[in-house]
Amino acid sequence: MSLTPHQRTVLNYIGEFQGKRGYSPSLADLAIAFGVRSKNSIAKVVNTLVAEKQIEKDPKGRIKIINMPSDDTAAPIKLSLFGPIAAGFAAPVEEHAEEQITIENYLVKDRSSTFLLRVKGDSMIGALIHEGDLVVVDRSKHPKPGDIVVGVLDGEFTLKRLKKDKGKFYLQAENPDYPDLHALEELQVAGVVVGLMRKMTI
Numbered sequence: 001m002s003l004t005p006h007q008r009t010v011l012n013y014i015g016e017f018q019g020k021r022g023y024s025p026s027l028a029d030l031a032i033a034f035g036v037r038s039k040n041s042i043a044k045v046v047n048t049l050v051a052e053k054q055i056e057k058d059p060k061g062r063i064k065i066i067n068m069p070s071d072d073t074a075a076p077i078k079l080s081l082f083g084p085i086a087a088g089f090a091a092p093v094e095e096h097a098e099e100q101i102t103i104e105n106y107l108v109k110d111r112s113s114t115f116l117l118r119v120k121g122d123s124m125i126g127a128l129i130h131e132g133d134l135v136v137v138d139r140s141k142h143p144k145p146g147d148i149v150v151g152v153l154d155g156e157f158t159l160k161r162l163k164k165d166k167g168k169f170y171l172q173a174e175n176p177d178y179p180d181l182h183a184l185e186e187l188q189v190a191g192v193v194v195g196l197m198r199k200m201t202i
Contacts, residue, residue, distance in 0.1 A: 003049075003052065006045065007045055007048060007049060007052075010030065010034070010042070010045050010049065011049055011054050011055065013025075013030070013033060013034075014030075014049075014055065014063060014066060015066045017029070017033075018065050018066060022115030022116070022117065022137065022190075022191075023065075023115075023139070023190060024062055024063035024064065024065065025063070026062075027039040027042055027043055027046065030042045030045075030046070046063065064112065065112045065113060065115075065139075066112075107136050107194070107195040107197075108136065109138060109140075110138070110140055113138055113139040113140035113191075114137065114138050114139070114194075115137055115139070115191070116134045116135070116136060116137070116197075117134070117135050117137055117150065117159070118132065118133070118134055119131055119132065119133045119134070119135060119159060122175055123158075123159070123160070123173040123174065123175045123177075123178045124159055124160070124161075124173065124174045124175065125174060125175050126173075126174030126175055127148060127161070127174040128196075129148070129159070129174070129196060130198070132198075133196055133197065133198045134196070134197040134198070135148075135159065135193045135195070135196055135197075136194050136195030136196065136197065137150055137190070137191035137192065137193055137194070138191055138192050138194045139190065139191040141191070141192040141194065142192075143162055143189040143192050144162070145162055145163055145164040145169070146161065146162065146163075147161070147162050147193070148160070148161050148162075148192070148193040149161070149162045149171075149189045149190075149191065149192050149193065150189065150190040150191045150192075150193070151171045151181075151187060151188070151190070152186075152187070152188040152189070152190050153171060153181055153183055153187055154183055154184050154185050154186060154187075155186075157190065158171065158181065159193070160172055160181060161173075161174060162189065163180070168182075169187055170182045170183070170187070171187070
């Protein structure tokens, strides 16, 4: 069965929402976007898209990240990996590349669960994460105490280190000027930071 124009519009909106925010819209988000009062009507559209295998849901019923088709057929960027290089005393030069590295494969384990976030603020400078950096976030990675995570603290997103004390999780900055963050109602983890990208300016 081909999709109706409305179903196609909803599908496109889900893809655009995920591309901009890095996570999937809820039924409430979709209802607001399309001016629908009842979430049941938008749920029917979503279920149709699932039945037509246009989208998938995770075990909790949330819409999975869509792998949007791309017209870009360029080959992945591969760069020669040399090294190691001494960051202390000088060492003899290694002239031959050890291997060819594809940057995407090096940083990304699963494209459907990985997204980038641009950092704002200086609360993580102790972890060498600065304002303007791009952090690579994996939604599928199970968060553990000590991980740097994208935390959702009482509905607000923040980049902090996940900590645990007396059985309770909280978020800790890597800057003594910022206090520890404890949830008043709920603390969730939207993803674990697995990489960092920074464009050097000289």
